[in-house]
Amino acid sequence: MEASKIISAPWDRLRDTTLLRTRNLIGGEWCSASDGGEHAVLNPSSQQVLAKVPASSEEDARRAVQAAHDAGKEWAELTSKARASVLRRWHDLILQHRDDLGLILAAEQGKPLAESVGEVVYGAGFVEWFAEEGKRVYGDVIPPHAKDKRIVVVKQPVGVAALITPWNFPSAMITRKVGPALAAGCTVVLKPAEDTPLSALALGELALRAGVPPGVFNIVTTAQPASVGGVFTSDPLVRKLSFTGSTRVGKMLMAQCAGTVKRVSLELGGNAAFIVFDDADLDAAIAGLMACKFRNTGQTCISANRILIQDGIFDAFSKRLVEAVRSLAVGDPLADGSQQGPLINEAAFLKVNRLVNDALARGADALEGASVHDRGGWFYQPTVLANVPSDATICSEEIFGPVAVLERFSTEADVVARANNSPYGLAGYFYSRDVGRCWRVAEALEVGIVGVNEGSISTELAPFGGVKESGIGREGSKYGIDDYLETKYMCFGGVA
Numbered sequence: 001m002e003a004s005k006i007i008s009a010p011w012d013r014l015r016d017t018t019l020l021r022t023r024n025l026i027g028g029e030w031c032s033a034s035d036g037g038e039h040a041v042l043n044p045s046s047q048q049v050l051a052k053v054p055a056s057s058e059e060d061a062r063r064a065v066q067a068a069h070d071a072g073k074e075w076a077e078l079t080s081k082a083r084a085s086v087l088r089r090w091h092d093l094i095l096q097h098r099d100d101l102g103l104i105l106a107a108e109q110g111k112p113l114a115e116s117v118g119e120v121v122y123g124a125g126f127v128e129w130f131a132e133e134g135k136r137v138y139g140d141v142i143p144p145h146a147k148d149k150r151i152v153v154v155k156q157p158v159g160v161a162a163l164i165t166p167w168n169f170p171s172a173m174i175t176r177k178v179g180p181a182l183a184a185g186c187t188v189v190l191k192p193a194e195d196t197p198l199s200a201l202a203l204g205e206l207a208l209r210a211g212v213p214p215g216v217f218n219i220v221t222t223a224q225p226a227s228v229g230g231v232f233t234s235d236p237l238v239r240k241l242s243f244t245g246s247t248r249v250g251k252m253l254m255a256q257c258a259g260t261v262k263r264v265s266l267e268l269g270g271n272a273a274f275i276v277f278d279d280a281d282l283d284a285a286i287a288g289l290m291a292c293k294f295r296n297t298g299q300t301c302i303s304a305n306r307i308l309i310q311d312g313i314f315d316a317f318s319k320r321l322v323e324a325v326r327s328l329a330v331g332d333p334l335a336d337g338s339q340q341g342p343l344i345n346e347a348a349f350l351k352v353n354r355l356v357n358d359a360l361a362r363g364a365d366a367l368e369g370a371s372v373h374d375r376g377g378w379f380y381q382p383t384v385l386a387n388v389p390s391d392a393t394i395c396s397e398e399i400f401g402p403v404a405v406l407e408r409f410s411t412e413a414d415v416v417a418r419a420n421n422s423p424y425g426l427a428g429y430f431y432s433r434d435v436g437r438c439w440r441v442a443e444a445l446e447v448g449i450v451g452v453n454e455g456s457i458s459t460e461l462a463p464f465g466g467v468k469e470s471g472i473g474r475e476g477s478k479y480g481i482d483d484y485l486e487t488k489y490m491c492f493g494g495v496a
């Protein structure tokens with residue numbers, strides 16, 4: 001820790017201050033950017049500087065890629081059981097330090113402390129799961145097409161995996177990629193988001209303590225994502241890119257990867273529909289929507305973006321939703337009892353403000369909130385809007401903020417068509433007590449994840465990922481490790 005760089009921070013609450021790393025991790029060493037550049041990490045609640053981290057350049061990215069490449073052979077040659085025991089130790093250390101990791105996360109990201117610790121624990125689950133799953137990377141023996149041949153299929157690590165992660169889950173988005181990559185026998189270079197590098201670096205510190213060998217897990221922070229990203233997507237030593245972030249950047253990175261035909265996994269934007277039918281259990285639907293819409297101040301890619309309520313219950317539902325939203329405690333993420341923190345940065349705050357003002361100007365009704373919060377800064381009031389005209393920008397853009405937009409519908413066919421009328425296809429949710437309808441609608445929604453009478457769907461046990469422009473590949477579950485494996489077919493001849 002470079003204490004002199006910490007200008008204003010809640011770090012006196014950390015039990016283990018050495019978790020606060022503020023340099024790149026390359027080849028097992030903590031190092032500054034090659035040109036000495038730094039960028040500041042802000043606390044979104046106070047806008048004060050928490051720490052300064054390297055503003056790395058292409059040169060640093062190349063060094064990290066080389067380090068990952070150099071460490072690759074030895075790591076891949078370990079038994080899966082040996083890799084699993086390292087990952088298991090990493091998992092245990094993450095849990096042991098959950099409170100400190102949660103504090104770092106809450107300070108740099110702005111989600112309330114309890115929610116931050118929850119993310120750390122959720123994220124650790126991916127490390128545990130993939131430590132086990134790495135032992136079950138089975139191949140195949142296929143009945144041959146000729147008497148003197150034998151056909152064997154094996155799975156091998158893809159090689160160096162470059163990982164680019166977003167700020168909304170600074171801990172879990174990292175373990176969700178690093179866990180399966182390392183379990184599969186890949187080595188990694190990670191570029192965390194500019195706003196939230198400290199959680200990533202703390203995870204790197206614990207990985208070293210767990211015995212992850214030098215060069216197996218490298219981290220490069222930067223304020224110029226395009227230059228580090230350019231190295232990740234063009235360097236021939238990198239064999240795979242796994243990205244979570246916006247569809248705009250994901251498309252660009254996919255195009256960049258075409259030059260060297262890298263494997264790509266993409267977790268991109270969503271535009272989730274949340275549908276409540278007349279026959280729904282309204283208490284359950286309200287609870288599900290509150291979790292799904294307002295968790296992380298609405299800044300998740302599976303947040304409900306379009307809330308479609310059937311005519312018969314529209315008024316009752318909106319009244320109850322407003323009551324629930326009004327009771328949300330907005331406050332400093334580090335203060336006890338806060339349920340909603342600030343938006344991540346000024347751009348996010350301005351965007352939410354712009355979308356709500358545009359909707360109001362076009363005649364939308366503000367049922368609750370709809371303006372900046374008294375706390376000032378990047379805090380926004382939990383908001384409910386109704387009667388929003390379909391040409392309002394908020395109806396087509398991903399909101400990424402604490403704003404619930406309520407729409408009416410009358411028939412099942414109409415609502416399914418509206419839900420599917422989007423280039424995105426990540427998550428969708430609906431509430432109904434009709435069993436036939438539950439099957440029909442779950443099958444008809446064009447998404448990768450469906451919550452049926454459920455608003456919280458994230459777990460390391462299930463495959464997370466989207467269809468259409470929401471992405472390629474799946475994270476978590478038995479499917480998640482496939483993204484880091486190649487399939488090799490070996491034909492043995494002359495056996496007769």
Ligand code: ADP
Pocket residue numbers: 164165166167191192193194225226227228229230244245246247249250252253
């Ligand atoms: P958001 O809008 O949620 O910030 P982004 O897609 O911009 O989503 O960011 C997600 C991740 O992508 C972050 O780590 C960010 O630094 C990175 N990123 C943004 N632009 C680029 C780029 N041109 N090349 C590589 N990475 C990028």
